[in-house]
Amino acid sequence: MRRVLAYLLRIGGSIAITAAVVVQLQRSITNEGSGQGEVGFVIQNFFSFFTIESNVLAAIVLFVGIFTLSGRPEPRGWSMFRAAVTAYMATTGVVYNLLLRGIELPQGATVPWSNEILHVVGPAVMVLDWLIAPGRRRLHAKALWGIVAFPLLWAGYTLARGVMVLDPRTDKPWYPYPFLDPNTSPNGYYSVGFYVVLIAMVIGVVGSGVLWVSRVRRRAA
Known part of the structure; x- marks a missing residue:
């Protein structure tokens, strides 16, 4: 039963x-109506959102997971990757709904149903998949370093890019x-x-929970 539900979650979620x-990308491009070569800048910005990057990774994890779901334990590296993406998606849901809901982000007009999937449905699917899907490996606490590495690199990239790249429409630095x-x-x-430290702490706490669940479930089995 758990395997069937995991299949449905992964197919529907991906x-x-x-x-x-x-x-949402199409809407963002469509709203770029100046015709002065700024569409490329809009696309770069779109994929600079942590939400978008997390959801792209989640779609990959869920799609690949359709073909790797079996009764055998999955490779440890794949479990680690799944754990990291699950932590990112859960953090995305928490941060958005606590800090950003109701704030218009600089990605063009938001598509309402798309916005809810990216910030509510997607995170919920990833958490449920981590909880119920069979095959994941037991992960130790030291794996947390791997989980927090990407968000810290993303924060560094975001701050550096904001200083170096100006929005051609406003001639001001752009931040997601x-x-x-x-x-x-x-x-x-x-x-x-x-805020960077706060988000890192949230990801650390969420990531610790994700890793803890893997160990509890393995012991219960």
């Missing part, structure tokens, strides 16, 4: 997330989220640093 990403923009944050880089 289709829904892919559709949500594609439709308001709380990462030192030019509009109340205390500049101090506020940005606070």
